[in-house]
Amino acid sequence: MPKLNLGFLASHGGSNMQAIIDACKKDNFNAKPCVVISNNSESQALQRAKKEGIPYYHISTATHNDNVDDAIIGVMEKHNVDLIILAGYMKKLGDKVIEKFKGKILNIHPALLPKYGGKGMYGKYVHEAVLAAGEKVSGPTVHVVDLVYDHGRILSQKEVPVYPDDTKETLSARVLEQEHILYPETIKKIADGEIVL
Ligand code: GRF
Numbered sequence: 001m002p003k004l005n006l007g008f009l010a011s012h013g014g015s016n017m018q019a020i021i022d023a024c025k026k027d028n029f030n031a032k033p034c035v036v037i038s039n040n041s042e043s044q045a046l047q048r049a050k051k052e053g054i055p056y057y058h059i060s061t062a063t064h065n066d067n068v069d070d071a072i073i074g075v076m077e078k079h080n081v082d083l084i085i086l087a088g089y090m091k092k093l094g095d096k097v098i099e100k101f102k103g104k105i106l107n108i109h110p111a112l113l114p115k116y117g118g119k120g121m122y123g124k125y126v127h128e129a130v131l132a133a134g135e136k137v138s139g140p141t142v143h144v145v146d147l148v149y150d151h152g153r154i155l156s157q158k159e160v161p162v163y164p165d166d167t168k169e170t171l172s173a174r175v176l177e178q179e180h181i182l183y184p185e186t187i188k189k190i191a192d193g194e195i196v197l
Contacts, residue, residue, distance in 0.1 A: 004031040004191040007081030009072070009089040010038055014045030015176065016108055016183050017087040021052055023184035030191035035079040037072060039091050055079065060091075069094035076101070083190065083197075086145060087183075090122070098147055103197050105145040108183050110175045112157055113141040117150030127168040127175070138162050138171060140179040142186040144197065155195055156186045 006024070008017050014036075021033045036049035039060040049056035057075050064071045073096070076084060086093070086107040098105060109117055111126045116138075121129065130138045139159040144152035158178045162171060189195040 001030060005034045005080050005082045006031050006085050006187070007034055007076045007079060008036045008085045008087055010036065010043060010045035010087040011040050011090040012043055012045065012088050014043065014048050014087055016179055017045055017085070018048055019180035020085065020184050020187060023188065029188055031187055034081055035075060037075055045087070069096040072097050073100050093145065095147055098145060103144055107143055107145050108179050109141045109143065109150050110172065110179065111141065112137070112139055112159070113143060113150055113154055119149050121150065124168045124172065127171045130162065131166060131168060131171065135162050138175060140175055140182050142183055156182055158182045
């Protein structure tokens with residue numbers, strides 16, 4: 001079976017991206033990191049790509065004005081990307097990209113969707129809301145990206161406990177640890193045909 005070509009979009013740390021890149025190095029992992037795009041020229045995600053020898057691009061409104069969507073599509077096509085992986089990408093992906101790669105874009109969200117998703121629900125805001133609601137469990141969700149924020153088909157989730165003395169920092173760290181397991185696991189299932197997109 002040919003390898004699944006992965007194209008990443010990341011804005012900051014890229015720790016999820018790194019977990020997937022590391023997983024791709026394993027013998028039985030049928031996917032390959034082909035390209036990394038960031039809207040942030042200073043992002044650690046781009047530094048990680050450089051270190052790993054993966055082609056990388058800075059694409060933002062600063063570099064491409066209102067042609068960001070076309071630039072992203074162009075780069076993904078140039079590198080024969082089969083699956084786009086959003087890994088902490090803080091920009092709303094343009095409809096044009098979503099239509100072009102329909103059903104072939106994944107995102108990871110740090111809560112158990114459909115709860116705690118939608119516009120404005122990212123990073124610390126998600127964990128704050130989970131804590132404020134007194135939830136006893138939280139955890140990441142991997143889902144397909146469609147035109148609505150955090151709305152597409154849910155592919156996988158992993159539960160973690162929420163403790164009474166949790167802060168948004170401790171909860172976020174516990175969820176992130178599981179993200180690093182869940183995202184590569186889910187991509188492997190897609191690459192192996194166990195999950196069909
Ligand atoms: C993660 O919390 C993920 O759930 C969210 O953005 C964060 C990315 O972290 N979508 P990193 O850049 O992968 O370290």
